[in-house]
Each structure stands twice: as structure tokens, then as C-alpha cells.
Amino acid sequence: MDYFKKGAEIEISSDEDGFRGAWFAGTVVKPPAKKKNKTLVVVEYKTIMADESGANPLRETMDVLQLRPPPPRERSRTFQISEEVDAYYNDGWWEGVITEAHENSRFAVFFRTSREQLEFSENDLRLHREWINGNWVPPLEEEKVKTEEKSAVDVSSVFSEGTLVEVSSDEDGFQGAWFAATIVKVIGKDKLMIEYKSLRTDDDTDFLREEVDALHIRPYPPETVVVDRFNLLEEVDALYNDGWWVGVISKVLSRSCYVVYFRSTNEEMKFDHSDLRLHQDWIDGKWVKASQALEL
Structure with a gap:
């Protein structure tokens, strides 16, 4: 909530048809205020106008869940085919995937929601990031390096055969989720063989086993104090x-x-x-x- 003070730079998402999946630049006009079961914020868009004259920026009252700070952006980077990016188009940033690399630093981007492919210059692209738990995922490249250096420990000193863990995945449709698993074997300093507790093989004959990088494994979360009820925005x-x-x-x-x-x-x-x-x-x-x- 501290991110959305009056005058704060933000990005705004929309639930309207044709705009889902896009983020638009804006500022906070009135900070968060609770109303019934929602926390509402008055925002002003930077690129969307209230009328055809283009003189008055559009103002709207939005749920705080539809807002986030502006994502960080590398000063310079080389985009790769299959990389998830945001492309600046129709006054907003739209999530897509790079499908082709052309001359003069131009790239073809495919948008899953509309099933379209359009071409963009490198300056109109940024690496796609999600705002999760008050952090950007993935972080900036230099922050990522620091994180990987901290995580590059000998996993044999942390995990052993039979240890209960949780495993994340980079596969489409599974990003952001954690699955319970057991360590079957420590393969090296940064690789482990795990067996999932709930995911099964394609033929459903056994629980799925796979080799996983240590960066995608964490200990099983400790038991927390029993919560009688959860609160709004928790x-x-x-x-x-x-x-x-x-x-x-x-x-x-x-x-x-x-x-x-x-x-x-x-x-x-x-x-x-x-x-x-x-x-x-x-x-x-x-x-x-x-x-x-x-x-x-």
C-alpha cells in the first residue's frame, strides 16, 4: 500500500474487453481508501484521454489489485527468440513472445490473447516481469546474478535423500506455483532428482520424477500459526x-x-x-x- 501514495508513478491494468493483459502508465490522484470489500484508488492515465480533444487525461477509480509500480528496465539488453516481453503498442504495454529476430534490432512478437504477430523495434520492448509479493520477477539482470551467487551453494549440505521440499517450474501454465516433492537423489552441487507428491506420469502409473536445478527447490514451508480467518488484501x-x-x-x-x-x-x-x-x-x-x- 505504501507504493500508491498521491503522485506516485504506477501502471494500471484493465478488465475491459480488448484491454486485458495490457498495462498503462499513470499516476495516483487519490491514495487508497477502503470501500466495502475493496480498496479503491483514483488514478490518472498518461496516455489515455477522456475525450477526443486529447486535452484531458482519463481518470478512473480502480481496485488497488489492478495497480503496480512501474517495472524496472535494463539500460541495454539483447532480446532472444522465445523470450517473454512486453511490447509498447496502442498506448500500453502488452505481453507477448519473441518469435523472430530481424535486421536493425527489430523483432516479431506473438500475442497469445489476440493470436496476432507484429514487428517492433528493440526500443519498444522490455523484458516481461510480474509484480509478486512486493518484488519484480525476474529481477534486474545484476540482481539476478547476485541472487544466483547466493543460491550457488552445495545442495548436498542442505538437502538429502528423503527430504520433503517444494519445487517451482518455468513451464508455461505452471509459473508461480510450488509443488510438494521428495528428494530422491542429490546428483551434483546444483542438481537433484525429485519425486512429486501429487503430479503423476502421463500414463498415470507412478508419481512423476525429474531432474531439477537447485534454484527451483526450497525447503517445505514450516507450519504457521492456525489462522481463524484471512483478511482482505492478505x-x-x-x-x-x-x-x-x-x-x-x-x-x-x-x-x-x-x-x-x-x-x-x-x-x-x-x-x-x-x-x-x-x-x-x-x-x-x-x-x-x-x-x-x-x-x-
Whole structure:
């Protein structure tokens, strides 16, 4: 909430047809104020006008869940084919995938939502990032290097055969989720063979096993204090499709039922209390609650 003070630079998402998946630059006009089950913010767009004259920027009252700070951007980078990017188009940033590299630093970008492919200059692209738990994922390249250096420890000193862990994935449709698994074998300093607790092989004859990089593994989260109820805007993990997905409580329906908003997919889903847990992050070898992570 500290990010959305009056005058703060922000990016705004929209639920309107034709605009889903895009982010538009704006500023905060009035800071967050609670109204019923929502926290609302008055914002002003920088590139979208209220009328055809183009003299008055559009102002709207938005749910705070549709806002984020402007993402960081590398001063210079070389984009690669298959890399996820945001492309500046029609006054906003739209998520796509680089499919072709052309001459003069131009790239073809495919947009899954519209099934279109358009060409952009390098200056109109940025690496796609998600705002998760008060942090940008992935971080800037220099920050990523620091993180990898911290994580580049001999995993044999941390994990052993039979250890219960959680595993993340970079595959489309699974990003942002953590799946319970057991260490089967430590292969090297940074590789492990794991067996999932809930994911099964294609023929459904056994639990899935695969070799995983140490950067995608963390210890199984510790038991947290039993929560009688979750609060509005509280960060939680929701159990869905055999994994734990990070989200935010967007509606409190009752003491045992909630609506959770997922930033990565811009979706809301209903969950029972028993399928939620307080969100924690594994940072520098320690478990940190979401409220603490925002302070780091």
C-alpha cells in the first residue's frame, strides 16, 4: 500500500474487453481508501484521454489489485527468440513472445490473447516481469546474478535423500506455483532428482520424477500459526491443480470462504479456508512472511 501514495508513478491494468493483459502508465490522484470489500484508488492515465480533444487525461477509480509500480528496465539488453516481453503498442504495454529476430534490432512478437504477430523495434520492448509479493520477477539482470551467487551453494549440505521440499517450474501454465516433492537423489552441487507428491506420469502409473536445478527447490514451508480467518488484501497460497499458487484475498465471503485474486493470470477464484495458507517467501535461507518481505 505504501507504493500508491498521491503522485506516485504506477501502471494500471484493465478488465475491459480488448484491454486485458495490457498495462498503462499513470499516476495516483487519490491514495487508497477502503470501500466495502475493496480498496479503491483514483488514478490518472498518461496516455489515455477522456475525450477526443486529447486535452484531458482519463481518470478512473480502480481496485488497488489492478495497480503496480512501474517495472524496472535494463539500460541495454539483447532480446532472444522465445523470450517473454512486453511490447509498447496502442498506448500500453502488452505481453507477448519473441518469435523472430530481424535486421536493425527489430523483432516479431506473438500475442497469445489476440493470436496476432507484429514487428517492433528493440526500443519498444522490455523484458516481461510480474509484480509478486512486493518484488519484480525476474529481477534486474545484476540482481539476478547476485541472487544466483547466493543460491550457488552445495545442495548436498542442505538437502538429502528423503527430504520433503517444494519445487517451482518455468513451464508455461505452471509459473508461480510450488509443488510438494521428495528428494530422491542429490546428483551434483546444483542438481537433484525429485519425486512429486501429487503430479503423476502421463500414463498415470507412478508419481512423476525429474531432474531439477537447485534454484527451483526450497525447503517445505514450516507450519504457521492456525489462522481463524484471512483478511482482505492478505497474501496467501491457494491449493489448486495440485500446487500452491500465490494470490491475494480480494473478497471475504464468510469465515470459511474467500475469493482470491491471482496477479499472474488476472483471475479470481473462490476457495475454502482449508485450501489456503499464509504466504511465506524463502529469502537468503530464511522463511519470511509476506509483510516482512515487503520491508526487505
